[in-house]
Structure formats: C-alpha cells, structure tokens
Amino acid sequence: MTNLGILRLALKQAGSDLRSMEWRALLMALILATSLASFLALLGHQLEKGLGQQSAAMLGADLSLSDSQPIQQNLLLQAKELGLESTQVVQFSTMISTGEQMLLSSVRAVNDPYPLRGRLTTLPEQSAAIPEPGTVWAEQALLDRIGISVGTTISLGYSQFKITAVLVSSPDRGTGFRSFSPQLLINQSDLAATKVVQPGSRIGYRSLFSGDKDGVTAFDELIQAQLTPQQRLLSVYSDQPMAEGAMQHASTFLRLSALFGLLLCGLMITLSLRRYSDAQLPRCALLKSLGMEQQHILKLYLFKLFNGWLLAAVLGCLFSIGLIQLTEYLLRSLLPTGLPAADLEYYLNGPLLSLGLLLIIGLSPLIQMSRIPVMGLLRHDQLSQTALNNPARLLIFISLCGVLALYLGSPVTALLAIISIGLGTLLAGTVASFLLTPSATILARHFRLGRLLKYRLRQQQHWHKIQLGIMSLLLALLSSLLLSQNELVNRWQQQLPEDTPNQFVINIQPWELAPLSQYLKESKIDHQLFPMIRGRITLINDKPPAERLTTEQLQHNSLNRELNLSWSAKAPVYNEIINGTWWPAQSNENLISIEQELAEALQLTLGDKLGFEVAGQRFDATVSNIRKVEWRSFRPNFYIIFSPAVLKNYPHTYITSFSTGEGQQKFSRNLLNTFPALTLIDVKQWIDQASQLIDQLIRAASLILGLTLLAGMMLVQLLLRQELEQRRHENALLQVLGSTRSQTRQLDLLEFSLLGGLSGAMAAALSELITGLLSYQLLELPLTLHPWLWISLPAGGALLFIVGTLLGRRQSGYQQLQQS
Known part of the structure; x- marks a missing residue:
C-alpha cells in the first residue's frame, strides 16, 4: 500500500475519529499545549525585548560608562568603528541660587544628540533636543523647593541662566545620591563659563553608546577587559536598572508557568493517547485481517496524529496571538509603546513543541497498536498492549528531556521535571489506589449501591491507578502554581510597603541632631x-x-x-x-x-x-x-x-x-528653610516607578496564572468526560436490569467524589513538596507549611469531580442512551 493511499485512508477516517471522545480530548490537549507554549514563549521574548527597550530608555542609551575622569579618545574611536553612536554627559552636585534662596541640585551638562534612547519630556514642549545656551530645564521638585517658576533667572557658579521649561521626565539620571537630587539640564557649551568644575571637584563623567545589539555587545566585552576600579559599566543586555529583583522573579515565574502548563498538557496527551489507542485496537486487528502490514498501520496512525496536530497548531497559534493582544492591553502602562514584535522563530515554538510531545509520547502506543494480532478480532484477551523494551523506553525518555530542555533552556530543569513527574505520578497513584478499597468499604455501609461501587472499583483498578496519579499531580501542579504566585506577589509587595521611606536627609551635623529630631516629631514624621x-x-x-x-x-x-x-x-x-x-x-x-x-x-x-x-x-x-x-x-x-x-x-x-505624604513638597521646603545646611534627597519618583512596575508584573503574573488554571480545569473536565464515556453502556445495562436513573447517577457521583477526594489528598502532599522546592530553590522565599491545603484540596477535588460528573452526564446523552 502506497503512502498516498495510506494518507487518503487517514483523511477518510477523520470524520469517525472526530466522533470519538478520546480523539476530541487529544485534540483539545494539543490545542492547549500549543496555545500555552506559544503564548508563554512569545510573552517571555516580547517582555524581555520590551523591558530591554524600557531599560534603554531609562538608561538613555544601550551602554553607559561612568567614570571620575573623561573617557579616553581611543575608546570613542573604537565605538565609532563598531558603528555605535556616542555622547558625553558631565554631572555634579552644586548650589544654585535665586535672590536669597539657595538649593543643592544635581546638574547635567549634555551635548546633542541626547539622549540616545528614550526622550526628554518638558512643559511647555520644546523644539530643541537639549536646552539652548544660556537656558536651563529644571525639575518641578527644584522649582517647588525654592518657590520659583518657569521664566525665573537663577545663578549657577559665575553664570546666569533662564529656566525655560519644566523637565517632566528624562532618562539617564545618573547613579548614587546625586541622581536623586532635584536636577537641572544645561548645555555643555555653558559649563566652562560657570567655573564650577575646578581641580579636585567631585565630577561624574558618563559616556553613552547606542547601536545594534552585536556592536553594543562587542564594545561591552572590549570595555570589560580594561575597566578600572572607579569605572562602572551598565548595559541593557546584561543589566536591568529597573527593579532587578522583581524582574528576576517575574522571569522565574514565567518559566515556572511554562513548565507547569507543559506538564499539564503532557499528562493529558498521554492519557488521551492511551485511551485512543485502546479504543483503536479492534480496528487495527481488522485492518491486519484485510491485509495491511504492521508498518502500514504505523504510518496510518502517524498521518492521523500529524493531521490532528496541524489543526491544533493553527487554532493554538491564533488563540495565543489573541492572548498576546490581551496581555499588551494589560501592560500598556508598563510598556507605553506596546510589546515589540516577536522574532519569527518564537511563533514556531509552540507548534513544534506540541508536535515533539505528540510524537514522543505517541511513539509507544502507536508501536504497540501496530503489533496487535489478527486473533484480536475473535479473542478480546489478545487486544492488550505489550510493553516496550528498555532501549525503546530510554530513547523516549531522552527525547522527552531533549524537547523540554530546548524549550526551557535548561537540561537540568527538564530532567528534574520529568523524573519528578514520573515519581510523583507513580507514588500518588499507588497510594491513592491502595486507599480506594477501604474507602469504598466505608461508603458501602451507608449506600444501597455500595457493593456495586466496590465491584466497579475493582474492575477499573488498573485505570484508577493511572488516573488517580495523573489527577493528583494535575491538582498539585495547579495548587503549587497558585501558592507560588501568591507568595511571589507578597514578596513583591513587601519590597515597597506603604510606609517605605521616600526622603533621605544627609549631612546632619551633631549640633542639629536634637532640634531636627524635635522638628520631625512635631511634624509626626517617624x-x-x-x-x-x-x-x-x-x-x-x-x-x-x-x-x-x-x-x-x-x-x-x-x-x-x-x-x-x-x-x-x-x-x-x-x-x-x-x-x-x-x-x-x-x-x-x-x-x-x-x-x-x-x-x-x-x-x-x-x-x-x-x-x-x-x-x-x-x-x-x-x-x-x-x-x-x-x-x-x-x-x-x-x-x-x-x-x-x-x-x-x-x-x-x-x-x-x-516617609512623607501628599504635602511632601511643602514639608520639604519648610524643612530646608528651617535647616538650610541639610541635604534633602527625594526618592519618591523612583519608588513610584518601581511600584508601577511591580503592579504591572502582578497583573501579568495573575493573567498567566489564570490561563494556566483555566487550562488545568479544562483538562480535568476532559478527563472526567472520558471516564464518563466509559460508564455509558454500563449505566444503560444497569437500568435494563432494574436500576433507576437516580441510582446510576448516585453511583457515578459516589465513585467520582471518592476519586476526587483521594486525588485532592494526594495533591495536598505533593503541593507541599513542590511548593517547598520552588520556594527554596527558584523564588528564594522562606519555607512555609499550608495546613489549609489538607482540607481544601480533598474537598475541592471531590466537589470538582461531582460538578464535572453532573455536567458530563447532562451533555453526553445519558438520558437518551438509558431510555433506548
């Protein structure tokens, strides 16, 4: 039989496959796997690029070199040879004055072009990129503290400058305490006339560079090799000036969500394929009786899997793109310019990953299906799948590790995840199935159908062992992800609590100690x-x-x-x-x-x-x-x-x-009027930016969590629907033998509530273990126990299974089948 003929047969059988609950569950698992993998890969990549651009906008460049001396000219020439644009910034702290008012401010003297990344925002908006000679742009905090406005002339050293605009926002504020002082922006051509910079002055020199990533990275490596102790180098490709800790934890949570989502989908693909392959065994035996050879059967089902994957890949990609648009809307204040376009290869991550999972997980049942003998048509005991040999199992294990490692970027994480999944499923399934019989015995004493329940559990013992293990692990993954997200959010929120100090006062002399302390107490400042x-x-x-x-x-x-x-x-x-x-x-x-x-x-x-x-x-x-x-x-x-x-x-x-509240500017001005020798440093602007970042990260994490939980709930319902399909004919037979519909419904509810409760109990134990490992190893959070899990998960598991049973019975046509 030719390959073309096998493909035609696979397409002809597509309609009958779609009527199969097992095939529909497999398609749904593939769609979810593709959607989650594509969405998380795209989001991670675009978020990284977007925050890199945001960091560049805050840094004012792609690369910033700070020094106490002007940069060497040979470095500037090397940067130019690599195609980089550069500009120089001189920053220092000095006193400015207007009449009798004086204030310590941070002055940035800049050249055009400036900044190289991001933009200066002023009120009123200025046509020039930087202040014209003889003028300055001042931050609102500076104007408020000395009580002046735009149009006022100030003294800076030996020069007079007119304030022509309020500097609303600007990148490249510098580092250290001087970066927090109210700032002035002047044209570097005016610097010499001020005579402020003298030998021995504490001056900060910054060289800003921008260009393509390869050029910036090459120049970064060049400078790193010759950095002196007083120099500091910041790069948007190796440093994240904005909230490093929060971003690191957000990245970890994103990878964690991706791993959990893939494990959930992998579990569902495994179970659906096993159910599907069992249902197809009689057809395989029939095809062999009609003369189809083993390799032809294997090709037939490979074509079927490929066709199913193709449909799932298209739908999953479309769904993930829609989720990206939703995420971009939620993160619009974090990334005002929107998420940058993703590279083409990231759109292929999800489909290729789901294809890899499908082929690797499906290899075992497909091979076993092709080995079914013709005698299976006459003897049902021949319709059983034989186990693969050890080399085949090892090959599947290595392939699965390789696929996950490529997606997660960590072979160790992939290996640990697969081993943990295998051991967790085996342990939970074994313990839960062991507890089934004594639990059913207790229920049998209180319900008329108790003995029938015990018989059904014994009949399904093999499947229950697998199902309980998978369901326990599925619930454990969902609860662990929820706990990790909650603890991560709490950690983010604890970084900047409501009473976080937003004012620093330095240069307090010993004789000012008592009066300053009394002044702050009277102002009710802790x-x-x-x-x-x-x-x-x-x-x-x-x-x-x-x-x-x-x-x-x-x-x-x-x-x-x-x-x-x-x-x-x-x-x-x-x-x-x-x-x-x-x-x-x-x-x-x-x-x-x-x-x-x-x-x-x-x-x-x-x-x-x-x-x-x-x-x-x-x-x-x-x-x-x-x-x-x-x-x-x-x-x-x-x-x-x-x-x-x-x-x-x-x-x-x-x-x-x-910490000060709404009356901050007035309080700051009064404090400096009372104690003019003090240096007041306002960090409120930085705290507001960090708080905004944390709020948006929490929203993004909540969205990812919600999607993963939704996928998990859908997988639970699919699993229950598959199980209920196995009960349809059995329940119809019970009604023929005299049972009522309410009794068969009660039997289903008893069985699935018991399965849900035991799955929840096993999930509670696994959740404590998984959460402990995640908290300690990945998120660097303290280890804590969650006693409420041992009550909520068994109860929630039972309730989830009961609701799923009721919905599944109503939607699967029980009444019609039982009445027929």
Missing part, C-alpha cells in the same frame, strides 16, 4: 537618626587584602572605595542577625557587625579582625556578628556597624530617612 563616617578597609586578619583574597574578590566594591560606617548600641530593627550576637550597650571593645554578602565575599567569620583607616587613623575591630540586610528597604543601611566606643569621638554627621 524617623531614626544614624551617625555616619567615611572609612576604608585596609587589613584582613593583620594582612593586606591582596595577600588573602583572589583577584576576583579584590574587585569587590567595598575594597575599592571609602565605605559609609556607623555605630549603634542596639541592632537595627530591620536587620536580621544570622550569626553571632550583638554587643552589650556599654561595651568598650572594638567590635563590628558585618553585612552577610560582604562577609561571604571577603571570607570572614566570627572572631576575624578587620583593619580600618578613618580620618587618617588606623585601628582594628573584631567581627562580633553577621547581619542580613535588605538594601531595597530605603532605610539607612551599612556594610559595617561598630560598637559605640570605637568611632564616637571621630568627626561625623548623621543620616535619616522617612
């Missing part, structure tokens, strides 16, 4: 003042760092600059002591508390000594405890905190942070 002094680490256990640490360790930021040091009699309430103890309040020893990551980087433990240089004086201190610090808390945090006796006699200033 605050805590910390002493601060600058110092360097010079020795580690009486030896220079270069003699104890590797080249990589010596690059740690703490060894290449002065650190902000502090002292305290009590541990900060928002720092966690993870090793050691805090010193007594009256201690006279030289003791320090060191931040956890710094201790790990410098390989320090309790009892080690560090040497310091502060204000020209050298001394040692012993590590007393190690702290865990949340750097994104927007509270004063320090790598190293001393016991009070060590530093209190050195010249020092104080720092504090606090």
